Amino acid sequence: MGVFFTGFSLGLSLILAIGAQNAFVLKQGLKRHYVFAVCAVCAVSDALLITAGVSGFGAVIEAYPSVETVARYAGAAFLFIYSFQSFRSAISSNHQLDPEGDSNASLMKTVLICLALTWLNPHVYLDTVVLLGSISTQYAPQQFSFGLGAVTASFVFFFSLGYGARLLTPIFHKPISWKILEGLVGFIMLAIALSLISG
Secondary structure: OHHHHHHHHHHHHHHOOOOHHHHHHHHHHHHOOOHHHHHHHHHHHHHHHHHHHHHHHHHHHHHOOHHHHHHHHHHHHHHHHHHHHHHHHHHHOOOOOOOOOOOOOOHHHHHHHHHHHHHOOHHHHHHHHHHHHHHHHHHOOOHHHHHHHHHHHHHHHHHHHHHHHHHHOOHHHOHHHHHHHHHHHHHHHHHHHHHHHHO
8 A cells, every 4th residue: 555655645746736737627616617527537637647657658758759749839829828818808707606607618618628738738748657657667566556546646636626616615706806816827827838838
């Protein structure tokens, strides 16, 4: 169990930082809009990437750096667009917290945005496939126990973030709170996009 908890702790530490994906999950959780689907997409995506890393695919990513380059620029372009939309929403929209959820976006659109925020982020490949994959080799022949710990951390984190967001509901009954959140999300997306193209 020690190897499992090592994987859990490291996996959790890698996804705790506020990033584009986490900001999106938080926003969906506050709106109570397809929360289960969004949390599941993030957690399952992480599970697939971590499993690939533990299975040795980190070496493939390192052998073909073009994969990381394509993800970097496609991710930056997507984040610039999302950032612009967040800023526009913060300035022009008068948000109200609807406990029944936001029906402006379909399930398909929400899932596609979530997939883009996850799979077009080159850091996700470095953190899950390369970093966790390479560290897991130190725990052979228990590397899959390490990987399972990291996968469990993703599920615990994303579902806690998505469903725990509703604890902030009283704050977000005020439209100004939504404007501030949209502005923060916009700055986070913009900062990450700039770091991708400058890195």
